[in-house]
Amino acid sequence: MAKMSPPPGTADIFPDEIPLWYRLENSAKQVFSRYGYGELRTPIFEYTEVFQRGLGDDTEVVQKEMYTFVDRGGRSLTLRPEGTAGVMRALLNTDVMNGNEKRVFYIGPMFRGEKPAAGRRRQFHQIGVENAGKMAPELDAENIIMLMHYLEEVGITGAKLLLNTRGGFADRQPAEAALRNHFAPHIEQMCDDCKIRLEKNVWRILDCKVDCCQAIINDAPDATDSFSQESKDYFKRVCELLTAMNIDFKVDSRLVRGLDYYVHTVFEVVHPGLGAQNAIAGGGRYELFLPNTKKPVIGVGFAAGLERLMMVQEALQVPIPKPEVHTVFLVSQGSAALEFNLRQANLLRRAGVVVALEVEAKSIKAQMRAANRVKASTVIICGETELEQGLLVVKDMASSEQSELPVDKLLEYCLELGA
Numbered sequence: 001m002a003k004m005s006p007p008p009g010t011a012d013i014f015p016d017e018i019p020l021w022y023r024l025e026n027s028a029k030q031v032f033s034r035y036g037y038g039e040l041r042t043p044i045f046e047y048t049e050v051f052q053r054g055l056g057d058d059t060e061v062v063q064k065e066m067y068t069f070v071d072r073g074g075r076s077l078t079l080r081p082e083g084t085a086g087v088m089r090a091l092l093n094t095d096v097m098n099g100n101e102k103r104v105f106y107i108g109p110m111f112r113g114e115k116p117a118a119g120r121r122r123q124f125h126q127i128g129v130e131n132a133g134k135m136a137p138e139l140d141a142e143n144i145i146m147l148m149h150y151l152e153e154v155g156i157t158g159a160k161l162l163l164n165t166r167g168g169f170a171d172r173q174p175a176e177a178a179l180r181n182h183f184a185p186h187i188e189q190m191c192d193d194c195k196i197r198l199e200k201n202v203w204r205i206l207d208c209k210v211d212c213c214q215a216i217i218n219d220a221p222d223a224t225d226s227f228s229q230e231s232k233d234y235f236k237r238v239c240e241l242l243t244a245m246n247i248d249f250k251v252d253s254r255l256v257r258g259l260d261y262y263v264h265t266v267f268e269v270v271h272p273g274l275g276a277q278n279a280i281a282g283g284g285r286y287e288l289f290l291p292n293t294k295k296p297v298i299g300v301g302f303a304a305g306l307e308r309l310m311m312v313q314e315a316l317q318v319p320i321p322k323p324e325v326h327t328v329f330l331v332s333q334g335s336a337a338l339e340f341n342l343r344q345a346n347l348l349r350r351a352g353v354v355v356a357l358e359v360e361a362k363s364i365k366a367q368m369r370a371a372n373r374v375k376a377s378t379v380i381i382c383g384e385t386e387l388e389q390g391l392l393v394v395k396d397m398a399s400s401e402q403s404e405l406p407v408d409k410l411l412e413y414c415l416e417l418g419a
């Protein structure tokens with residue numbers, strides 16, 4: 001039969017890969033809960049305007065990458081390209097706007113119509129956290145510390161933390177003017193995207209990776225120089241706190257991040273073990289506007305890409321967790337034995353035992369092969385004679401030793417296997 005792949009930039013995740021996902025997800029739940037974060041699950045799609053307003057109309061994500069559709073009710077909806085806007089939309093229904101802190105994390109798929117490449121998917125998965133409602137450099141530092149703690153917990157070493165400040169909204173205009181004055185005389189030598197960015201969002205030029213733009217970007221003035229003293233002090237405090245906690249970081253004045261809601265602290269964690277898509281996590285402080293609200297929701301947070309974390313774990317050969325599972329395979333000879341085994345399987349599974357059995361009438365040999373396929377540690381054989389005598393045959397698959405087991409001891413025996 002012809003094979004059928006999932007759409008470009010998406011992937012099926014099979015059961016043998018799932019332990020890698022569980023490891024990242026379970027560690028996130030453990031680590032984040034120690035900092036007081038609870039899980040929030042928001043819809044996979046939102047009203048399109050949540051992202052347009054939340055992320056900024058001029059961002060690449062909103063302009064080029066969103067999966068937007070009109071539903072049967074004529075609503076414009078979008079598959080979430082990131083988690084922060086939807087989470088803030090949900091938190092608006094709480095007392096977060098009164099300055100009460102809310103700490104939430106989320107795990108799940110995000111969708112961006114980017115060109116698929118190694119480490120770049122159209123459906124990818126993020127683990128993210130948001131600390132909403134309050135603003136303080138201490139909270140920004142704690143957020144970053146939690147990210148580094150998490151990365152340590154999942155065995156990721158050698159990651160680099162890049163840090164920058166976008167200043168407050170009031171700092172934007174003078175900084176943008178300085179950047180425009182620098183780029184405008186050179187714009188003809190720059191790429192087509194940068195020509196548009198000069199008009200629409202000059203910060204994004206700093207993020208450009210195209211060769212012909214690099215020398216001009218390298219000579220750009222440091223936008224932070226024009227920031228208010230208050231904004232500079234805010235950033236200084238974040239840096240001091242991280243230094244005091246022994247967190248290594250590099251201030252990178254070109255780090256602007258791709259979403260417009262950021263203010264003050266922005267950060268990204270990159271790993272040299274990855275190719276061009278080397279960002280394993282990113283985040284920062286934000287003031288996010290939502291439709292029909294006059295005031296932004298404030299907060300600080302980050303998201304890490306699960307696929308990229310796994311790529312780094314693989315490169316670092318972080319051991320794969322293999323929980324010890326004892327599978328008991330019930331072999332049946334004849335229909336009465338099969339019925340008996342189906343009843344026993346039901347009882348054993350309810351008691352917590354992993355049970356496999358063959359429901360089609362097959363030879364003992366074929367059933368033993370099936371037991372090997374599921375890597376059963378124990379096989380228990382039942383036929384007419386065994387039923388008459390009330391004695392089952394037990395085979396230990398590792399030693400090939402056989403013994404007899406009274407029917408009424410089956411549950412006890414199986415429970416001891418897993419103990």
Ligand code: HAM
Nearest residue numbers: 082084120121124279280281282283284301302303305
């Ligand atoms: P972001 O930098 O756009 O930030 O994404 C965070 C992480 O998601 C990236 O560092 C990367 O690991 C992963 N990622 C992004 N796009 C893709 C893709 N196409 N394929 C695979 N992985 C990808 C945000 O999404 C913000 N919401 C983070 C945040 C939370 N800021 C404040 N709070």
